[in-house]
Ligand SMILES: NC(=O)C1=CN([C@@H]2O[C@H](COP(=O)(O)OP(=O)(O)OC[C@H]3O[C@@H](n4cnc5c(N)ncnc54)[C@H](O)[C@@H]3O)[C@@H](O)[C@H]2O)C=CC1
């Protein structure tokens with residue numbers, strides 16, 4: 001018998017919700033995608049065919065009977081659900097309000113998984129009536145393409161949920177990574193350490209954005225997509241790591257706030273793809289073209305990487 005829930009509910013249909021819903025549905029679950037915004041639901045419904053095409057292209061596990069229904073009726077979205085995946089904006093108070101709305105409508109045995117990027121699960125769980133049912137399930141963007149999910153129990157999480165969620169993740173052929181709780185979890189701690197240094201290098205004019213993207217893509221990204229950081233150290237030699245880290249670590253950026261130039265861009269409405277300008281400028285049609293290039297590249301890379309042993 002599949003470990004997948006027969007019925008699952010995804011709360012929040014923005015960047016992450018639709019891909020999460022489609023991945024579970026393709027694997028065989030009946031998924032209800034819910035949002036407070038009719039526009040968000042309409043966008044997800046319109047893009048569903050494209051997301052299904054991507055899942056087909058990467059040969060994502062498929063089973064008959066799965067489907068996604070889209071809607072703004074919370075009671076309908078929760079009827080019969082076994083697993084709720086929360087993907088509303090990264091604001092603690094909003095998430096806690098959503099959890100209260102959910103708990104008022106479902107039985108105590110329903111699991112609530114949160115896709116938070118890094119708010120500690122124990123902090124969020126404080127407001128729950130049944131804190132043991134809350135667990136971190138951190139997907140990476142785009143969720144229907146990046147086959148790794150972090151599973152993070154909080155202090156109060158029912159320990160049996162960890163293995164249960166890991167089995168669900170394996171059922172759609174993703175890699176579950178079980179972690180201890182820490183702000184940002186593992187993936188975003190590593191990503192944000194890289195991004196902090198990258199933004200400092202840009203701010204100091206050491207490299208252009210194009211140069212930075214090329215250096216990280218070919219110098220680090222390519223290598224790390226085949227060998228993880230631990231194996232990389234064995235490949236380089238721990239003595240080399242000691243020699244370099246002894247002078248370099250103290251020189252790396254250690255600022256605790258977002259860089260000022262990023263704050264300025266945000267104040268000017270430059271948010272990236274969603275506003276047509278960000279780190280780069282985009283003309284008419286450029287954002288759609290870039291999105292397509294990224295998806296095509298990720299599909300090709302995932303196919304290739306899946307033929308390479310884990311080293
Ligand atoms: N965008 C990303 O790259 C990633 C985001 N995450 C996390 O996933 C969560 C969602 O992120 P995004 O999809 O990027 O956010 P988003 O802002 O794109 O979408 C959030 C959606 O939630 C809806 N919403 C707001 N209040 C709601 C409510 N009370 N009930 C139901 N729906 C509501 C909004 O209408 C919107 O459609 C956040 O916690 C974020 O940190 C995790 C991994 C990657």
Ligand SMILES: Cc1ncc(C(=O)O)c(C(=O)O)c1O
Nearest residue numbers: 116117139140141142187188
């Ligand atoms: C910049 C950035 N921040 C957070 C996340 C996340 O995982 O929550 C991502 C991502 O790609 O998933 C991201 O790119």
